[in-house]
Each structure stands twice: as structure tokens, then as C-alpha cells.
Amino acid sequence: MTRQTFIALLMVLAFGAVVVEGAPAPGSIGFGVGVPYELPVDWSRSFSYLTSELFLSQNLTAVFDFGTYPPDFPDLFEGTAGMLVKAWVGPVNAFVGGGFTLQWRHVGSVWGFNPYLTLKGGFQCWLLDSVAIVAQFRTHEPIPVQWIFAPEFSLGMTVALGSGRPDPLIYDPATLWLIVGLGVAALIAFLPKQ
Numbered sequence: 001m002t003r004q005t006f007i008a009l010l011m012v013l014a015f016g017a018v019v020v021e022g023a024p025a026p027g028s029i030g031f032g033v034g035v036p037y038e039l040p041v042d043w044s045r046s047f048s049y050l051t052s053e054l055f056l057s058q059n060l061t062a063v064f065d066f067g068t069y070p071p072d073f074p075d076l077f078e079g080t081a082g083m084l085v086k087a088w089v090g091p092v093n094a095f096v097g098g099g100f101t102l103q104w105r106h107v108g109s110v111w112g113f114n115p116y117l118t119l120k121g122g123f124q125c126w127l128l129d130s131v132a133i134v135a136q137f138r139t140h141e142p143i144p145v146q147w148i149f150a151p152e153f154s155l156g157m158t159v160a161l162g163s164g165r166p167d168p169l170i171y172d173p174a175t176l177w178l179i180v181g182l183g184v185a186a187l188i189a190f191l192p193k194q
Contacts, residue, residue, distance in 0.1 A: 025130065025162030027054045032134060032156020044071050047078075047152060058166050059086050059175050063099070075106035080118050085182070087175035091165050096121040096182045101140060116140040119186055121179075129163040147189055 034047040049067025056062060065080040082099015101116040122136025134156045139149055158164070 023162040025055060025160035025164045027052060028158045028160040028164055030134065030156055030158030032154045034152045034154030037151040037153045046070060061086060078103045082118060085175065085179060087179050088166055088170050088172045090169045091126040093124050094176065094179050096179050115143045117143055117145055121183060126165040129165060130160040132158045132164060134158055
């Protein structure tokens with residue numbers, strides 16, 4: 001897929017999402033770029049991905065990511081399937097979740113597979129009913145899990161296929177506390193190993 005085709009596809013999706021404004025979205029698609037959480041930024045270790053979400057409810061989302069590390073393209077790919085819990089504060093939601101990642105690498109004439117547990121958390125800021133800016137942290141834990149905290153920070157954009165935020169806008173303190181609790185539990189799991 002050429003760059004022009006990809007940009008045209010995003011424009012068509014954004015236009016389609018604006019046209020169906022008001023109808024609840026069944027899901028969204030988007031993209032992002034992640035880098036290891038360290039300064040100076042090491043762009044040679046960046047991760048580029050496409051993401052799709054299936055909105056199961058206003059607080060629960062199934063997420064699927066597919067991406068690669070550009071310096072290793074086309075010899076390394078990564079796919080993730082997971083779940084996110086979202087807490088809404090107006091047009092912004094905080095989310096945490098996790099899932100399983102399968103990373104496959106071209107080694108000689110065969111492909112090798114590595115499984116990972118992926119944990120992620122972040123924010124989506126819905127600028128319009130159907131367009132959001134996404135900032136998130138994620139970490140991969142090799143299976144069996146060793147609790148090595150190596151976060152990656154990413155920025156991206158997602159386009160909902162309809163209205164991606166609740167109407168009317170809500171404040172959801174119960175789920176927000178659940179997300180805080182899950183974040184604290186993740187920190188407790190990682191801290192003894194640091």
C-alpha cells in the first residue's frame with residue numbers, strides 16, 4: 001500500500017465518520033507510533049502500528065493491533081489482541097488493559113514466533129464525536145512472565161465509525177477508581193523487580 005493510498009483511506013474514513021455523526025460507533029480504526037520511554041528518543045527502536053477497536057460497551061473495548069519496527073521491516077511483525085477498560089470524563093477517557101502479543105521474526109528461511117503478555121494504559125481525547133488523539137504506555141512481558149518493566153510511549157489517532165464518545169457526555173467515577181486500582185496493581189507487580 002502506497003503512502004498516498006493510505007492517506008486517502010484515512011481521509012475517506014474520517015469523512016465517513018463525520019457523515020454518520022450521532023450514530024453510536026461499533027468500533028474504530030487508527031494508527032500510532034511508539035518509542036521506548038527514554039530520552040533522547042531512539043527512533044531506530046520505534047514501533048509503527050495500525051489498531052482497531054470493537055466497542056463492546058461504553059466501558060469495555062476489544063482491541064487489535066498490528067505493527068512492525070521499521071528498522072526490522074519486513075522481517076519482524078507483531079500482532080496483539082486484548083481488552084481495555086475505559087473510564088469517561090467528558091470527551092476524554094482513561095483506559096487500562098492488556099492482552100496477548102505474538103511477534104514473528106524471519107529467521108533464515110523460516111519464521112520464528114515469540115509470545116508476550118502486553119499491558120497498556122493511556123488516554124483518548126475525542127476532539128470530535130468520531131476523531132480522537134491517543135496517548136498510551138505499553139510494555140511487553142515475555143511468556144513465562146518475568147515482570148520486566150520496559151515501557152513504550154506512543155501517540156496516535158483513531159477514527160470511529162460513528163460517534164465514538166457517549167452522548168450525552170458522562171463522568172464515570174466508579175470505573176475511574178477501577179482503572180486507578182488496576183494501575184496500582186500493575187505497579188505492585190513490577191516494583192519488586194526494579
